[in-house]
Amino acid sequence: MQAAINRLPASGRHRRTENMAGKPHVVIADDASLLDALPIAAAVIQRDGDGSLTVVAHNSRFFDTVRQSTCTAADWNQADCLKSGPIGELLHSYFDGTDTAGELDFRDGEGVSSKYFRVKLAPLPKKKGEGPRCLLSVVDRTAEVQSERALRAEMLRDSLTGLPNRLAFSEAIESAGEKVGRDLEHAVLVVDMLRFSRINESMGGLAGDELLITFARRLILALRAGDVLARTGGNEFGVLVSLRRGIADALKAAERIQQVMATPFKISDLEIRVECAIGLALMHAGQDPEELFRNAQFAVKQAKLAGAPQVYEPKQATEARRRFSIETELRRALDKDQLKLFYQPLINLKSGEVAGFEALARWDHEDRGEISPTEFIPVAEESGLILHLGRWAMDKAAQTLASWDQEAGEALPLYVGVNLSAIQVARDDVAGVVRSALKSSGLSGNRLTLELTESSIVQDPARATRVFDALKALDTTVAMDDFGTGYSSLAYLQRLPIDVLKIDRSFVSGMMVDPDSVAIVRAVLSLAEALGMSTTAEGIETVELATTLATLGCASGQGYYFARPLEAQAAYEYWKSRRR
Structure with a gap:
């Protein structure tokens, strides 16, 4: 890549460079002055009569941006890149008139060293005796993308426990739903900590936070590799589990959770027994994540009444929806x-x-x-x-x-x-x-x-x-x-x-x-x-x-x-x- 960069011409009033076919080309001062005045990395690209593409001019910002790149997609002077790479495809389609937008986002490199660029094309007046031209600008979006990712990661994390939050859990359910019917089945468990409000009111908010953190740590101990745990509400946690033996695996997961919660929690100088209600809902192909989560929440309500983990039954939910419907109709009546x-x-x-x-x-x-x-x-x-x-x-x-x-x-x-x-x-x-x-x-x-x-x-x-x-x-x-x-x-x-x-x-x-x-x-x-x-x-x-x-x-x-x-x-x- 660096060798290609070294072939790029330095700024000057008159420059001699080569197009992709090796033909000499002289850049006039107007091109250089125009590009140097731009606050972004930019270059002038020309398509010659034989269809080849030439970098006829560029400014120093463009040179610096390209020099920081490590992927061939940003190696602007290599003919193979301009012919078959994403930038080349964009340029050819732009000159052909099939892509009038002339815009492309791409990643350069892998892992933490990746850099992110946005390329835009804009038309330039055609000079006499030369092929069509365009202005190619390159914006380094690496800092912007990293900030967006950091902000998104913060949005998907529960600040108290460090676990994924409700939004992240919904995304995990949606991702798991794409595998349903192929290799794995999944179930959602909603775990509701009972008596939490009483504990919070009697012992204070700090003690309540300590209990939530300890409760979350114990839940982690009950999970298997690949299971997803999230805090989905004040004293409510969601668990996404993969199933090999159907509902039996989901019930086993609920049993493990109850076992790890059997030991009293030590908060300040008190030992508190914390029980939980667990509702389970099996995932079906094409099911909406929010619907699945609500089904598990509905099962939690049944679990509170039954005193044991409950599996969501569509008939019960249908009856509940009918009651709400009757309530609305009764009010009108x-x-x-x-x-x-x-x-x-x-x-x-x-x-x-x-x-x-x-x-x-x-x-x-x-x-x-x-x-x-x-x-x-x-x-x-x-x-x-x-x-x-x-x-x-x-x-x-x-x-x-x-x-x-x-x-x-x-x-x-x-x-x-x-x-x-x-x-x-x-x-x-x-x-x-x-x-x-x-x-x-x-x-x-x-x-x-x-x-x-x-x-x-x-x-x-x-x-x-x-x-x-x-x-x-x-x-x-x-x-x-x-x-x-x-x-x-x-x-x-x-x-x-x-x-x-x-x-x-x-x-x-x-x-x-x-x-x-x-x-x-x-x-x-x-x-x-x-x-x-x-x-x-x-x-x-x-x-x-x-x-x-x-x-x-x-x-x-x-x-x-x-x-x-x-x-x-x-x-x-x-x-x-x-x-x-």
Whole structure:
């Protein structure tokens, strides 16, 4: 290379050089003056009639740049380079008119000594009797490229642990995805450090950072050669593992991680046991890296519930996405008043007359069809929409009962039961909601029965007591729904102002075939009588059940034997049909 550089002519007013065919060429002073005035390395290239290329002039910066080069691609005076190398191809295509951009980036050398250049071509006026010419400029981008690489490396590194970060991990997944189906399978593990927030809050940020660093070091001990570890979140780590035996290898990796975490961590003067939840997701060909990572994160949530590493199941994720979809649609339905209240009759088992109705929300979606309450009520509770739904149901039920009174011309001997969620008891002003419904409808408090589950009591007994007392102050009836299926406590029954126990359908439906169910129902009825409470049996499907419950002393019942939930007007007609 240096020999070629030595053949380059020195600057001067008149120069003699040779083209690629060995023909002499004289450079006039204008070319030299023009090039020397340029702040970048530049040369004038001419294509002769035989198609050969000639360096007709260059400035000192060009000479210095070429002299620093070590690769033949920058050996501007070698005919082979200009004919077949990348610079030669660029020049020929430029002169031929097939490459009008005239720009090329290339690397010179290998490893840490590599240098990076950008070559640009610009047209020059053609001189009389000579071939077409262009100005070739060379910019040394080595420092720029090195800075970009250093910045990128910093962007892909977690500053605390020194591990790759989330972005780098996504790139590693993408790179591994190109090998899927050829020689290797891969899986992504997401490791979530449990209780980290408590440790961080109680011991301080420095201790938390120390724990994260130590946790990362232990994770490294659990990995095999070729596995990739990254810190993907505050207390979350991602692991990309290669698989030879499918999911068995991924589960083995999770087992190794749990083993290295079994020993307590020593932070300051304390020994802390740190557990982790691990979610796994298998990689499929063409899968988006972010989707794969989210799948593993979803499996982490399942692992927290199960207490063991979990493999991502598409069916579970589909159900989760459906819940989010239902949440969106439910919010719109509430805003547009698209839900309806149906009313299931509560029958006095002694007289056979309708004692009241239980209000039940129903949702007939315009596209999905009927969506079951067992599906949208849990979504409403999880999202907080239950507060909106509960207020709507309370007001709607009271208004419906008031409209029946108006149609009958008198206050009917009926009450309507409205269910209250544990979320409402914990987060809403339930007494205020009931008071507002009574005021707007003109009903007295004894026309409303509020049905609460045992879970609403257990979560916060003190608050539940205040809510129950406030409801009784409005003269409403309070019923405990699904009695016997939750965290039943005789202390709650004795302490709280509960008027009605509703016997769960699981006990009622089994009465005719299961002696234990009969015994439980008898016990609940005896307990209610001793405490001065009334009883309602749910799920009465046959005349035998209705007769048996009446004989045992149950006050009222509901179920398909009497009627399914009815729309408001149909419920009113049903009441009239059973009136004696």
